[in-house]
Amino acid sequence: MGLPYKRQSGSALLANSDDAAAMLDGAVKRYGSGESAVVALDDVTIAFPAGKFTAVMGPSGSGKSTMMHCAAGLDQLTSGRAFVGSTDLSTLDDRELTKLRRERIGFVFQTFNLVATLTVKENICLPLTLSGRQPSDGMLDQVVSMLSLGDRMHHRPAELSGGQQQRVAVARALVARPQVVFADEPTGNLDTRSGQEILGYLRSAVDKHHQSIVVVTHDPNAAAWADHVVFVVDGRVHDVMDSPSADTVLDVMKGLGR
Amino acid sequence: MSQMVRSAVRSVLASRGRFLLTGTAIALSVAFLVATLVLSDSMRGRAASDIAEALAGTDAVVQGVSLGEPGGGPGDPVRSVRRSLDPDMTERVAAVDGVEEAASQWKGFAKLVVDGSPVGTGTASDVGRNWVANPEFNPFQLESGRPPTEVGEVVIDRSLADDAGVAPGDVVQVLTATGMHDATITGIATFASADAAPLERTVLLPDGAGSAWLDMAAPTEVLVDIAEGADRTEVLGQLSALSDAKVVDGSDYIRTMQNAATSPLQFLNVFLLAFAVVAVLIGVTIIFNTFTLTVARRRRESGLLRAIGAERRQVLGGVVIEAAFIGTIATLVGLVCGVAGVGALRWVVGLTGISLITGPSIVSPTSIAIAATVGIGATILSAWIPARRAAATSPMEALRESAAEPRVVSRARTASGLVLAAAAIVGGAVAVVSSNPVWLMLAAAIIPALVLCGPAIVIASARWSSPAARRAAGVSGSIAAGNLAASPRRSASTALAIMLGTAMVTMFAMFASSLTSAVGTDVHDGLQADLVVTSATPDFSTIDPTLAGRIAEQPDVDAVTALKKTEGIVEEKAQAIGGIDPTALPTMFDLDPIAGDLADLSSGGVAVVGDDPSLLGETLEIEFERSTIEAPIVAVVARSTGGFEAPAYFVDAATLEASVGRLLDAQVFVDLADGAVADAEEDVSALVRDTPGSFLATREEHVASSGSEIAKFGNFIDGMLILASFIALLGIANTTALAINERSGEIGLLRAVGASRRELRRIVQLEVAILSFVAASIGIAVGAGYGWAMIDVTGGAEIPAVIVPWLRLAVTLIVAVAAGVLAAAWPAFRVSRVPVLKLVSGDS
Numbered sequence A: 001m002g003l004p005y006k007r008q009s010g011s012a013l014l015a016n017s018d019d020a021a022a023m024l025d026g027a028v029k030r031y032g033s034g035e036s037a038v039v040a041l042d043d044v045t046i047a048f049p050a051g052k053f054t055a056v057m058g059p060s061g062s063g064k065s066t067m068m069h070c071a072a073g074l075d076q077l078t079s080g081r082a083f084v085g086s087t088d089l090s091t092l093d094d095r096e097l098t099k100l101r102r103e104r105i106g107f108v109f110q111t112f113n114l115v116a117t118l119t120v121k122e123n124i125c126l127p128l129t130l131s132g133r134q135p136s137d138g139m140l141d142q143v144v145s146m147l148s149l150g151d152r153m154h155h156r157p158a159e160l161s162g163g164q165q166q167r168v169a170v171a172r173a174l175v176a177r178p179q180v181v182f183a184d185e186p187t188g189n190l191d192t193r194s195g196q197e198i199l200g201y202l203r204s205a206v207d208k209h210h211q212s213i214v215v216v217t218h219d220p221n222a223a224a225w226a227d228h229v230v231f232v233v234d235g236r237v238h239d240v241m242d243s244p245s246a247d248t249v250l251d252v253m254k255g256l257g258r
Numbered sequence B: 001m002s003q004m005v006r007s008a009v010r011s012v013l014a015s016r017g018r019f020l021l022t023g024t025a026i027a028l029s030v031a032f033l034v035a036t037l038v039l040s041d042s043m044r045g046r047a048a049s050d051i052a053e054a055l056a057g058t059d060a061v062v063q064g065v066s067l068g069e070p071g072g073g074p075g076d077p078v079r080s081v082r083r084s085l086d087p088d089m090t091e092r093v094a095a096v097d098g099v100e101e102a103a104s105q106w107k108g109f110a111k112l113v114v115d116g117s118p119v120g121t122g123t124a125s126d127v128g129r130n131w132v133a134n135p136e137f138n139p140f141q142l143e144s145g146r147p148p149t150e151v152g153e154v155v156i157d158r159s160l161a162d163d164a165g166v167a168p169g170d171v172v173q174v175l176t177a178t179g180m181h182d183a184t185i186t187g188i189a190t191f192a193s194a195d196a197a198p199l200e201r202t203v204l205l206p207d208g209a210g211s212a213w214l215d216m217a218a219p220t221e222v223l224v225d226i227a228e229g230a231d232r233t234e235v236l237g238q239l240s241a242l243s244d245a246k247v248v249d250g251s252d253y254i255r256t257m258q259n260a261a262t263s264p265l266q267f268l269n270v271f272l273l274a275f276a277v278v279a280v281l282i283g284v285t286i287i288f289n290t291f292t293l294t295v296a297r298r299r300r301e302s303g304l305l306r307a308i309g310a311e312r313r314q315v316l317g318g319v320v321i322e323a324a325f326i327g328t329i330a331t332l333v334g335l336v337c338g339v340a341g342v343g344a345l346r347w348v349v350g351l352t353g354i355s356l357i358t359g360p361s362i363v364s365p366t367s368i369a370i371a372a373t374v375g376i377g378a379t380i381l382s383a384w385i386p387a388r389r390a391a392a393t394s395p396m397e398a399l400r401e402s403a404a405e406p407r408v409v410s411r412a413r414t415a416s417g418l419v420l421a422a423a424a425i426v427g428g429a430v431a432v433v434s435s436n437p438v439w440l441m442l443a444a445a446i447i448p449a450l451v452l453c454g455p456a457i458v459i460a461s462a463r464w465s466s467p468a469a470r471r472a473a474g475v476s477g478s479i480a481a482g483n484l485a486a487s488p489r490r491s492a493s494t495a496l497a498i499m500l501g502t503a504m505v506t507m508f509a510m511f512a513s514s515l516t517s518a519v520g521t522d523v524h525d526g527l528q529a530d531l532v533v534t535s536a537t538p539d540f541s542t543i544d545p546t547l548a549g550r551i552a553e554q555p556d557v558d559a560v561t562a563l564k565k566t567e568g569i570v571e572e573k574a575q576a577i578g579g580i581d582p583t584a585l586p587t588m589f590d591l592d593p594i595a596g597d598l599a600d601l602s603s604g605g606v607a608v609v610g611d612d613p614s615l616l617g618e619t620l621e622i623e624f625e626r627s628t629i630e631a632p633i634v635a636v637v638a639r640s641t642g643g644f645e646a647p648a649y650f651v652d653a654a655t656l657e658a659s660v661g662r663l664l665d666a667q668v669f670v671d672l673a674d675g676a677v678a679d680a681e682e683d684v685s686a687l688v689r690d691t692p693g694s695f696l697a698t699r700e701e702h703v704a705s706s707g708s709e710i711a712k713f714g715n716f717i718d719g720m721l722i723l724a725s726f727i728a729l730l731g732i733a734n735t736t737a738l739a740i741n742e743r744s745g746e747i748g749l750l751r752a753v754g755a756s757r758r759e760l761r762r763i764v765q766l767e768v769a770i771l772s773f774v775a776a777s778i779g780i781a782v783g784a785g786y787g788w789a790m791i792d793v794t795g796g797a798e799i800p801a802v803i804v805p806w807l808r809l810a811v812t813l814i815v816a817v818a819a820g821v822l823a824a825a826w827p828a829f830r831v832s833r834v835p836v837l838k839l840v841s842g843d844s
């Protein structure tokens, strides 16, 4: 831990702002107990601003996934609080959390993103159908045409390429117009071009629909699509950066020993 | 190697839940199998050794030429019908060179009556036989008292004595073909060391009672002792040269008697064994599923090991050792449970009303060996097949490939299945048309057809049910339907277990309902008389023939008519032949003639029970012990007089007695005058009460009792249905748990995008419900089809029509689906409790 803890004051990420799409406050996540305990999040306080594209970066094992899971209500914090909008997740029971996930959060995983037995269209509409809603045609069409999936709607996931599959997953995350979309290394398994495409779509969702998006990535070029970058090291927020470029991100990464 | 064993054990312990389920499946199959084997050994084994011991002293037996053999199924006569011997046969046998001694053996009907009520109920028959003086020959041994010496004295077997609570010196009555006789008990005897001869209740009579009581002109058999030093073959040859008699070697005779004693239980054994086979099949399915998945899960890991230089054997040998480990432990548990559970099985069998020999269970090494081999062998084989398949793929392929099985089904497989199915249907059709049971073997090809078509059926049902499921349960519905097709082979093996189970139950249900209808509804629909007098046992007439005349003299009695019954041979099969008064009977029991006129019986015609009017005019030959009649068929009737032993043919009572001699009445029908008061019934009742061997029932009572035997058979089927569902339940629970394990990623995803626990549970249960519904429907259809063909071809006169038990089939379908959903409830509940992230990361 020889690195100085640099606080970049004035960044929207650290302001306890009321217009945060999601927020962690003093978040601690500990796995196991006693000698073998691992502290994956060590007192993290951060707000992901609404209508912005935030990238999360950091070495492998630094706690990025844990941060996403806890912020999205997929996992419980050991201490501290997680908010989506103004809702404190720790006050919700399983039923309310489930409802929150289907209505207010979109999630994209690195793999395991689609239900193999459903068609592309059914997969995209899944969060809506689960809550008994119909997709508004306009939104579905917009998302589908934005992600160029129009001619694939009645295919099964197995009939699509990896890049197409991730596009379906992104469409599913966007279609319900959730308050915030979390994506954990959505491009990790893709070639550079498909990866860039995905990030481009996410970017345009932010620009066109004021969607709030948080993406974990290892790629400085990917981070350059973002409005803000959060650097995580050993379970702590090491640095934040506004309006990043590939070069400035790479510099910080080098500083982290990468 | 020992390291491999250790790691195999560790792996079993690590996935305890899955292997507990597998182990239970193996143990249950083994237990069911061993219990069945032990039960059938106990039923036959004891009887066989008793007979061998009792008849050990007999070198050869001379008996009448066989006319027809018993059927073995319910409704078939239990004894073979033989031509009578010459009355002086014993003397002629004794005169043969090399015969040391010959003894007459008389065997007929005799029923012990104590204080006016007959002793003994259940399947055993009531036998009267003479006491053979030479203890060498006599299968019975005196336990107390002395042999009977003059007519009027009897010895009874110990089980009768125990049942009736009588002892030597007591005065009892014996009902025989010549009526009721007073008798004094002079002794109690055992059959070898057993309480009674297998499935017989025996009253032993003195010489001379044969003709007076049993109404026989000649002995049934002559027992032969061949002199020491005489040439055995030579003596047997000389005996065979005697006219009109069949000579049986002592050991053959013992074997025949052993078979005869166990054959009434044969059909039960077949049922039990069929269920045991299904149980084992279901068990094997479960084991096979588990190991296929175990291997698939390790495929990538073993691909890696192979890539860095491990041998195939090193990689997958562990799986086989694991299987041997589980197989052995589960089999041991199964053996113990099975032997302990024989009692439970006895109880289920007892539901049929069949009184089993109450002796101890015989646990033979063969039973243990068979069950153990099946248990351990099936487990190892189930592990070895997928392990071999996995080992045959190249390391890189294994690394690349996903663990899931391919979703496509080979066309060739489905096509050959369809060919087999078509062949099975053709076989069934030909069997029905040609009435040739051999073709039923071809119809059995439906089972391999189902195995082969299973995956295609699963995929098709997933596709067809999808819209309905979607309409019923929204997106959960389509996910559920889709999941079925996700691993068609595994779903198919679950489906197969359900299909086999329901098909089996359906077949038995068809059998029972057709039999019930043949037996029960005949009485229900045909009986018009107000009162019915019945015999002490359905298979032997015991009503004094003068009773009918005495009832007719009572005031307020409108009409009375008797039914006589005997056994005759028609087309080489023993059949019950009825003798009736063709003018009086139809007014009291409507036989429902569909062709011809019953009145023509009086001119020497015969009526046949059946549904084919074209039989009219054909000539029928009926062989009796002492004579043969040839008569034209003058009537075809749709109905017989009901009961297991109902006649398949009717002739005029006078014709019958002219052919076989004097007969007691089997049933007497009584019509009271219209508006007759209870007094009339009381008068008849008093008469009947004073006439031993006759019992009075009102129409309602008689209808009810004629259905009750079959109702018990129905209970048996229900008992088996419960057992079968229990095993199938395990299978479904296991497959569902496995499927969930395999799909944990997808399920986690569903949770992550907001599916609630209830929705998850619903998906799993819907999936199982669809599968159970489709499989049970197919199973029921197959069972109904096969059962229909079988009953139609082999049912004969006892089961003239196939009756489909719609209600029971519907219940079977509902039970199968409900059992499936119930079985899936537990894994569904478990999965809904697993934290979302654990599912997503796939390490549940």
Ligand SMILES: Nc1ncnc2c1ncn2[C@@H]1O[C@H](COP(=O)(O)OP(=O)(O)O)[C@@H](O)[C@H]1O
Binding pocket: A031, A032, A038, A039, A040, A058, A059, A060, A061, A062, A063, A064, A065, A066, A067
């Ligand atoms: N389920 C778990 N149990 C125990 N430790 C865990 C678990 N998940 C993550 N960890 C540990 O927490 C730390 C952070 O993990 P993670 O959030 O996955 O990092 P990243 O996504 O940045 O690579 C790591 O040290 C990891 O080993």
Ligand SMILES: [Mg+2]
Binding pocket: A064, A065, A066
């Ligand atoms: Mg991660």
